[in-house]
Amino acid sequence: MNYIEHINTALQPSHPIGLRAVDLFAGCGGISLGFEAMGIAVDGYEMDPKAASTYNQNLQGHCFTERLTLTTSISNGYDIVLGGPPCQPFSVGGHQKGVEDDRNGFPVFINAIRNIQPKLWLFENVRGMLYSNRDYFEQIVTELGELGYRIEYRILNAVNYGVPQNRERLFVVGHRSSFNYPPPLTKRTTVGEAIGDLIDTTIDESKILTASMDRYVLNYEKASKCVNPRDLHLNKPARTLTCRNIAAPTGDMQRVRLSDGRRRRISIREAARLQSFPDWFTFHGTETQQYYQIGNAVPPILALHLAKSVVQCLTSNEYSNNVLLESPPLSIGAQTMIVFEQ
Structure with missing residues (x-):
C-alpha cells in the first residue's frame, strides 16, 4: 500500500472502543482525526469558525466554536483531554513572549484537567517552549503533576512516524499508570511519494514564481547563506511546514520545481498531504485560512501513532496486544525527563 492509499484508509473512523476525548484548541482537527481512527470518540473546542467548520465537515465528533476561558463549562465525562494550547507565545515566529502573551492557553488547559480529572491528558507544543520559556514549562509540569499525574515528555519528529516532513514538536503526557511513546518507524516517506502525482498535473498559474519572485528567492538564499536551494526534493522528506512558508510567497516558501524548470508554491492539497x-479531508475558508489550518495542525498520522499508545495505556492487555505497538520504547517512569529522537 502506497502512502496516499495509507492515509486515505488508516485515518477513516474506527469502531468505537468506549473511550471519550475532548480536544481543546482543536484547530481543523488534526489530532482528533488520528484519535477517531483508533475508535476514540472525540469532541473539540476551537475559536476560529472556519477551522471549526472544517472539523465538523470531516470528523464524527462535534467541534464547539468557542474561545475557551477559565469560566468555560466543559463536560467532565471525558477519559482523555487533548490539546495544542496556542504555540505562538513560545515559537520563534511568535516572538516568544511566553507567559506574558495573551494568547497563552495553558491556564485554560490546566484548569480543564483540574475540573475533568481525565485518565490521561496530552498536549503538543513547539520545541521553543523548552528553551526561552523553560521556567514556565517547569511550572506547568509542576502544576499538572500536583493534580495526581505521572508526566513524561519527548520531542518527536513526525518524519519518524510516516509523515513526509521533518517536524519536531514537544509532546507531553500525563497518566496514572504506564505510558510508552510510539516507537519510530524504519522507513521514511518522501515528498515524491506524497505529492509526486500532483506536481505537473495540478498547476495553478497563480502560484508560479515570476521572474521577480525568483530573483527575490535567490537574494534571500544568498543573504541567509543557504547552501542548498529550498526547493522540495522528491527523494527526501519536506522541511517543516509552517503557516508562513505555505501561505505566502516568502523567501523560505515551500516550493516545487516543475519538469519545465519553473518553480511554484505548493497547493492546498499538496500541503495537506505533506x-x-x-484526500477526502476538505478544508473551509479562504485559501490563506486553509493554509493556516494545515500549518497549525498536528499531522494526523502522527496523532494516530500517539492514539495507539494512549489506548495501550488505558485499556486491558488483551485489547492492547491485538492492536498496538510491536516493541515499546524506553519507559521513562515517574520522573519527568526529556528525550530527543535521534
Missing part, C-alpha cells in the same frame, strides 16, 4: 491529511 501533513498527512487524507
Whole structure:
C-alpha cells in the first residue's frame, strides 16, 4: 500500500472502543482525526469558525466554536483531554513572549484537567517552549503533576512516524499508570511519494514564481547563506511546514520545481498531504485560512501513532496486544525527563 492509499484508509473512523476525548484548541482537527481512527470518540473546542467548520465537515465528533476561558463549562465525562494550547507565545515566529502573551492557553488547559480529572491528558507544543520559556514549562509540569499525574515528555519528529516532513514538536503526557511513546518507524516517506502525482498535473498559474519572485528567492538564499536551494526534493522528506512558508510567497516558501524548470508554491492539497491529511479531508475558508489550518495542525498520522499508545495505556492487555505497538520504547517512569529522537 502506497502512502496516499495509507492515509486515505488508516485515518477513516474506527469502531468505537468506549473511550471519550475532548480536544481543546482543536484547530481543523488534526489530532482528533488520528484519535477517531483508533475508535476514540472525540469532541473539540476551537475559536476560529472556519477551522471549526472544517472539523465538523470531516470528523464524527462535534467541534464547539468557542474561545475557551477559565469560566468555560466543559463536560467532565471525558477519559482523555487533548490539546495544542496556542504555540505562538513560545515559537520563534511568535516572538516568544511566553507567559506574558495573551494568547497563552495553558491556564485554560490546566484548569480543564483540574475540573475533568481525565485518565490521561496530552498536549503538543513547539520545541521553543523548552528553551526561552523553560521556567514556565517547569511550572506547568509542576502544576499538572500536583493534580495526581505521572508526566513524561519527548520531542518527536513526525518524519519518524510516516509523515513526509521533518517536524519536531514537544509532546507531553500525563497518566496514572504506564505510558510508552510510539516507537519510530524504519522507513521514511518522501515528498515524491506524497505529492509526486500532483506536481505537473495540478498547476495553478497563480502560484508560479515570476521572474521577480525568483530573483527575490535567490537574494534571500544568498543573504541567509543557504547552501542548498529550498526547493522540495522528491527523494527526501519536506522541511517543516509552517503557516508562513505555505501561505505566502516568502523567501523560505515551500516550493516545487516543475519538469519545465519553473518553480511554484505548493497547493492546498499538496500541503495537506505533506501533513498527512487524507484526500477526502476538505478544508473551509479562504485559501490563506486553509493554509493556516494545515500549518497549525498536528499531522494526523502522527496523532494516530500517539492514539495507539494512549489506548495501550488505558485499556486491558488483551485489547492492547491485538492492536498496538510491536516493541515499546524506553519507559521513562515517574520522573519527568526529556528525550530527543535521534
